[in-house]
Amino acid sequence: MKFCNRPFNTIEEHDKVLIDNWNAVVGPDDTVFHLGDFCLGGAPKWREVREQLNGHIILIIGNHDDRNRTQGIDALFDYVSYQMRILVDGRTVYLNHFPFMCFAHWNSEKYPKDHLSFALSGHVHLQKNYEGSDKSLISHYLPTQYDVCVDFNNYTPVSWEEINNKINYQIDNHCNLQCWM
Numbered sequence: 001m002k003f004c005n006r007p008f009n010t011i012e013e014h015d016k017v018l019i020d021n022w023n024a025v026v027g028p029d030d031t032v033f034h035l036g037d038f039c040l041g042g043a044p045k046w047r048e049v050r051e052q053l054n055g056h057i058i059l060i061i062g063n064h065d066d067r068n069r070t071q072g073i074d075a076l077f078d079y080v081s082y083q084m085r086i087l088v089d090g091r092t093v094y095l096n097h098f099p100f101m102c103f104a105h106w107n108s109e110k111y112p113k114d115h116l117s118f119a120l121s122g123h124v125h126l127q128k129n130y131e132g133s134d135k136s137l138i139s140h141y142l143p144t145q146y147d148v149c150v151d152f153n154n155y156t157p158v159s160w161e162e163i164n165n166k167i168n169y170q171i172d173n174h175c176n177l178q179c180w181m
Contacts, residue, residue: 006151015049021156023054030055032157033084034077035122035148036062036097043071050076060084062097062122088160092117099124099137099145118167122149141177143170152180 008014026032032055039049046068050057059065059077074080083096094100099121124137124147141147146167148158170176 006155018150018155019049019052021150021154023052025157025159026053026055028054031058031078032056033058033060033086033095033120035060035095035120037064037122038062038073040064043068043073046071046073046076058084060095060097089164091164094119096121097123099141099147116144116171118163119145120148120163121145122147124149138177138181143167143174143176145176146170147177152177 006014008017034057036059038059039046056078057076058079058081059074061069061080061082065073069080083094086093086095094117096119100119119142144167146163148163150156166180170179173179
């Protein structure tokens, strides 16, 4: 709450809202790619939170997660990695906690729109009307990049359909995340 100025009065309220929002959109058999900073606290807190969440979770390690790996948190997830490249509906999607700042190498104007790779990240905790220390990074995002952090997405996981629609909007309108701010 203090790092991101989240609008909750207590950590209990914060956790309840995020867990309720998660379970409202994630079913027991759904797979979620969580792009890091799963929760703050040691392994007992991680277990408590994970036990309340629906779905299968693939965790991409964030900067606040790594220190808990020695406490056995990997066993809470279906898979744990520092980054991934997946194929969704025929599109290559790069997953990393940190935004790729050199992603342009993968996306040249010579490629048709349906062949562009997408890159999803978290870390910067963007918010509407964002004025934080990472604001300057936003201008370097390409239209094919999107921040899936809960701070930028109403404290709720984002579906592939929503991500795909938003990124395609950014491509069609030659804009980046600033379109949504």
